[in-house]
Amino acid sequence: MMGLIQPKAIYILWLREMKTFVRAKSRVVGSLLTPILFLAFLGSGFSGVMMPGIPSGVNYLQFLVPGMVGMTMIFSSMFAGMSVLWDRQFGFLKEIMVTPVHRVSIVLGRIAGGATTSLIQGIAILIISVFLGFQFSGVVGLLFAFVYMVLVAVSFIGLGLAIASKLKDMQGFGLIMNFIMFPLLFVSGAFYPLANLPAVVSWVGYVNPLTFGVDGMRGALIGASALPMMVDFVVLLVFCAAMVLLGAYLFEKSEAV
Amino acid sequence: MPAIKVENLTKTFNGNFNAVDHIFFAVEEGELFGLLGPNGAGKTTAINMLTTLLKPTSGYAEVAGHDIVKERDAVRNDIGIVFQETALDNRLTGFENLEFHSVMYSMEKEERRERINEVLDIVELSDKADLLVDKYSGGMKRRLEIARGLIHRPKVLFLDEPSLGLDTQTRRHIWDYIVKLNREKVTVVLTTHYMEEADYLCGRVAIVDHGKIVAMDTPKNLKDSLGGDVVSIESAGDGPASFEGLRGHEWVKGIDRHDGILDLKVSSADKHLPEIFSVAEKSGIVINSINVRKPSLEDVFLRYTGKTIRESEASQAERMKAHARRRR
Numbered sequence: 001m002m003g004l005i006q007p008k009a010i011y012i013l014w015l016r017e018m019k020t021f022v023r024a025k026s027r028v029v030g031s032l033l034t035p036i037l038f039l040a041f042l043g044s045g046f047s048g049v050m051m052p053g054i055p056s057g058v059n060y061l062q063f064l065v066p067g068m069v070g071m072t073m074i075f076s077s078m079f080a081g082m083s084v085l086w087d088r089q090f091g092f093l094k095e096i097m098v099t100p101v102h103r104v105s106i107v108l109g110r111i112a113g114g115a116t117t118s119l120i121q122g123i124a125i126l127i128i129s130v131f132l133g134f135q136f137s138g139v140v141g142l143l144f145a146f147v148y149m150v151l152v153a154v155s156f157i158g159l160g161l162a163i164a165s166k167l168k169d170m171q172g173f174g175l176i177m178n179f180i181m182f183p184l185l186f187v188s189g190a191f192y193p194l195a196n197l198p199a200v201v202s203w204v205g206y207v208n209p210l211t212f213g214v215d216g217m218r219g220a221l222i223g224a225s226a227l228p229m230m231v232d233f234v235v236l237l238v239f240c241a242a243m244v245l246l247g248a249y250l251f252e253k254s255e256a257v
Numbered sequence: 258m259p260a261i262k263v264e265n266l267t268k269t270f271n272g273n274f275n276a277v278d279h280i281f282f283a284v285e286e287g288e289l290f291g292l293l294g295p296n297g298a299g300k301t302t303a304i305n306m307l308t309t310l311l312k313p314t315s316g317y318a319e320v321a322g323h324d325i326v327k328e329r330d331a332v333r334n335d336i337g338i339v340f341q342e343t344a345l346d347n348r349l350t351g352f353e354n355l356e357f358h359s360v361m362y363s364m365e366k367e368e369r370r371e372r373i374n375e376v377l378d379i380v381e382l383s384d385k386a387d388l389l390v391d392k393y394s395g396g397m398k399r400r401l402e403i404a405r406g407l408i409h410r411p412k413v414l415f416l417d418e419p420s421l422g423l424d425t426q427t428r429r430h431i432w433d434y435i436v437k438l439n440r441e442k443v444t445v446v447l448t449t450h451y452m453e454e455a456d457y458l459c460g461r462v463a464i465v466d467h468g469k470i471v472a473m474d475t476p477k478n479l480k481d482s483l484g485g486d487v488v489s490i491e492s493a494g495d496g497p498a499s500f501e502g503l504r505g506h507e508w509v510k511g512i513d514r515h516d517g518i519l520d521l522k523v524s525s526a527d528k529h530l531p532e533i534f535s536v537a538e539k540s541g542i543v544i545n546s547i548n549v550r551k552p553s554l555e556d557v558f559l560r561y562t563g564k565t566i567r568e569s570e571a572s573q574a575e576r577m578k579a580h581a582r583r584r585r
Contacts, residue, residue: 006363008360008363009360009363012356012357012360016349019348019353020346020348020349024348090343090344090345090346090347091343091344091345092344092345094310094340094344095340095344095345095358095405096361097310098308098309098310098333098338099333099358099361099362100330100331100334100361100362102330255311255312
């Protein structure tokens with residue numbers, strides 16, 4: 001009897017993601033373009049604005065960078081989770097599902113691959129923002145930020161996987177993007193402090209893992225988080241575990257054909 | 258031990274549509290067994306159950322000695338499958354697709370390399386191994402998938418419509434590969450709606466219609482069971498309604514009608530043609546054309562279902578559409 005976790009299978013699933021990621025350069029550049037434009041134009045356009053909730057001494061670009069890293073990663077992670085739909089469409093899901101590899105390992109392989117590509121894109125945004133004038137607090141802060149980034153990536157891959165397991169084809173994809181991804185982004189505090197929103201809406205923000213991810217990254221990178229960083233970490237960790245379990249459960253239950 | 262044992266296997270969709278309807282069959286080790294039937298007859302659903310992709314609604318089946326429901330992983334280890342639609346990653350090379358597969362079946366590195374080269378050789382794709390699959394032709398993709406199905410040395414290989422959508426020449430090639438690998442003691446189960454494919458390849462054929470197996474035997478026995486030759490008569494006027502004069506003769510084994518054509522199953526047609534003409538003349542039937550041939554599996558299908566495979570396909574499509582309407 002083979003175990004639930006088969007490292008070789010996880011590795012080859014990860015490797016497949018890496019290879020296809022590297023070969024899809026134009027798509028990657030395209031997905032980085034939006035956050036770069038936002039950083040460049042919003043960052044400089046609002047540079048002198050005093051926004052309530054942003055501590056004095058923190059300019060808008062500093063505030064925006066963790067948000068844009070979060071935006072890049074929510075999109076790339078959701079796409080990675082939902083890439084099950086592509087595999088279904090092109091028949092490759094059947095090829096994966098008919099192998100003797102345990103479903104848990106298949107899910108872990110997908111998460112490993114998706115999290116890596118998503119992290120690479122988040123880091124790319126960080127590097128680019130440094131050239132736009134972003135100053136982060138130090139190496140330790142950067143390492144902490146990576147922790148939040150990984151948790152954000154894994155959470156949304158789980159969510160993407162859960163949603164994809166409930167969809168038959170890619171038709172619902174646009175709907176998901178407009179009714180789930182954008183609202184999650186706007187109530188995450190990526191662009192402005194969550195407290196500036198009407199109370200009801202801001203409460204919605206507190207059931208959104210991205211909120212805690214972005215806030216944690218702000219704490220780590222610029223030393224200005226709305227919540228204690230430990231709170232961000234614990235809440236995000238809980239979300240992360242819940243999303244992965246949900247995704248894995250629904251994926252396991254969905255049929256390959 | 259039979260390679261496959263199927264008892265009462267059934268798949269019901271949405272509570273009332275029996276895609277596979279209480280089928281029974283067994284396949285011996287080393288056999289090349291075919292499921293022949295029109296599109297929508299339930300062949301792919303049957304294969305999906307046997308390969309553990311779908312759970313049966315009821316019934317029992319064993320593949321390579323393992324229960325398809327209780328021992329899924331053991332079944333998965335012992336089977337290879339080539340799906341009806343392409344199931345390759347276009348963004349990877351041929352070699353990478355095979356490597357992915359062999360690692361998923363936990364093959365060791367040395368063995369993997371060796372075996373990949375071996376199967377690439379069998380399907381004559383060694384020189385195209387490092388090309389992205391995106392650049393492959395339809396026939397090359399199919400060959401790569403056959404190679405992939407073989408890598409982990411499965412005991413049973415399932416081929417779902419292996420030559421669907423391929424041109425005649427490529428089809429011949431694919432047939433050669435299938436025969437070749439069957440000689441290496443791999444049990445092969447294939448589905449097809451091409452009569453000549455089943456006839457050419459399969460040692461035994463099960464004819465499937467509306468989710469049921471209506472006949473099962475060697476192609477030769479199936480054809481012989483019709484009792485000799487087929488005489489197809491096309492006549493003018495109100496059609497071949499009144500050939501009743503022929504019914505009494507012991508050499509007339511059967512009379513079927515389809516598309517306004519009358520098919521007579523006749524033992525030694527060459528001897529009895531004159532008699533057929535004289536009956537026609539007496540009944541005042543004007544024969545437009547007459548055709549004498551050895552029976553094909555198409556004739557067998559017609560005999561057991563009362564329809565040609567094309568007509569049956571149309572009625573299957575109707576059946577599914579009606580079902581889809583009811584669901585809404």
